[in-house]
Amino acid sequence: MIDFQPVIVAFACSYCAYTAADMAGVQGFAYPEGVKIVQVPCSGKVDSLHILRALQKGADGVMVAGCLEGDCHFRNGNRRAAQRVRYVQALLEDVGIGGQRVLMANMSAGQGAVFAATASHFWETIRALGQNPAKLAASRAAA
Amino acid sequence: MITAVRKPMAEILGYAAQFDNILLLGCNECVTVCYAGGRKEVGILASALSLAFLKEGKKLAITEHTLERQCDPEFVEELAQTIEQYDAIFSMACGCGVQTLAGRYKDKPVFPMVNTQFMGASERQGVWAERCAGCGDCVLAYTGGICPVARCSKRIFNGPCGGSTKGKCEIDPGVDCAWQLIWDRLKALGRTDLYSQIMPAKDWRTAKDGGPRRIVREDLLS
Ligand code: SF4
Numbered sequence: 001m002i003d004f005q006p007v008i009v010a011f012a013c014s015y016c017a018y019t020a021a022d023m024a025g026v027q028g029f030a031y032p033e034g035v036k037i038v039q040v041p042c043s044g045k046v047d048s049l050h051i052l053r054a055l056q057k058g059a060d061g062v063m064v065a066g067c068l069e070g071d072c073h074f075r076n077g078n079r080r081a082a083q084r085v086r087y088v089q090a091l092l093e094d095v096g097i098g099g100q101r102v103l104m105a106n107m108s109a110g111q112g113a114v115f116a117a118t119a120s121h122f123w124e125t126i127r128a129l130g131q132n133p134a135k136l137a138a139s140r141a142a143a
Numbered sequence: 144m145i146t147a148v149r150k151p152m153a154e155i156l157g158y159a160a161q162f163d164n165i166l167l168l169g170c171n172e173c174v175t176v177c178y179a180g181g182r183k184e185v186g187i188l189a190s191a192l193s194l195a196f197l198k199e200g201k202k203l204a205i206t207e208h209t210l211e212r213q214c215d216p217e218f219v220e221e222l223a224q225t226i227e228q229y230d231a232i233f234s235m236a237c238g239c240g241v242q243t244l245a246g247r248y249k250d251k252p253v254f255p256m257v258n259t260q261f262m263g264a265s266e267r268q269g270v271w272a273e274r275c276a277g278c279g280d281c282v283l284a285y286t287g288g289i290c291p292v293a294r295c296s297k298r299i300f301n302g303p304c305g306g307s308t309k310g311k312c313e314i315d316p317g318v319d320c321a322w323q324l325i326w327d328r329l330k331a332l333g334r335t336d337l338y339s340q341i342m343p344a345k346d347w348r349t350a351k352d353g354g355p356r357r358i359v360r361e362d363l364l365s
Pocket of ligand 1: 293294299304305312313322323
């Protein structure tokens, strides 16, 4: 589907990735508008349930972006976020959706270019994977 | 608490395949504390199930609900008014909850969503370990507060056995020898005299070997 424009929900930690996304804008590094940012106080705030609900409600991919390893403002929130992302990836494999639809990313507040590149690359990956099968089924049912 | 882990998705999907409309029912007690079947796990399983069905082009109506306690008739009664609308109940409680539901709603299929494990305690975040086997005649007063029934692989009462090495049990170097723990604790308490006393053979009739058990409290009967 060539005109498929994925919707990505990006949970971004306010101490790093959220600021990095802001920096990307200031510094002129573009990323697709389908990347929708949800600011969270720490990537460790993101629960498995948030990731799954985003997908259930039609997001094509979910990105959780926290601070660089060892740099979490709350000590180990980013490590815990990564553990939850792995848990959700395994669960998505088990139900046939595929774990690649969820990504954990790490970056510092100054890395606007890294945010833009990571978000763009993930967006392209999801684009190649195709629409969230759940959304596809729902839209077929509506048609 | 009673500990549990979610069943494999393949098994759950197999149960779900025959229905269109289910009640996914959590329990606010033990399975909430061990992250197996509380309100959050109900949400996670509902999302995963619904994604799996949509992917197949099918639709499963899932109502999410969590009872205060599934092992108590007064809370299970809550469902009486609404139960008719569902094809089946998918219970995230331990086996006690599943059976309370099955006993009350006799014509409604009930499926367990978790594998109930053991009576245990939390060792740290994300880790639970067996601590009590419910033998019906507690000996913790004599064993330094460490249970030889639940924590010794051979359930021996005058240990350790010859398999105890450097404080570990012969079944697995990751498992502490219960009798080493008992000895260390009795020493710390200054009660090694308890260790020297030979424990008599245990009467297992108070445990499961006496058949299904029940407690009747005359003072509480209605
Ligand atoms: S090594 Fe210790 S815990 Fe293991 S069976 Fe022997 S006495 Fe029990």
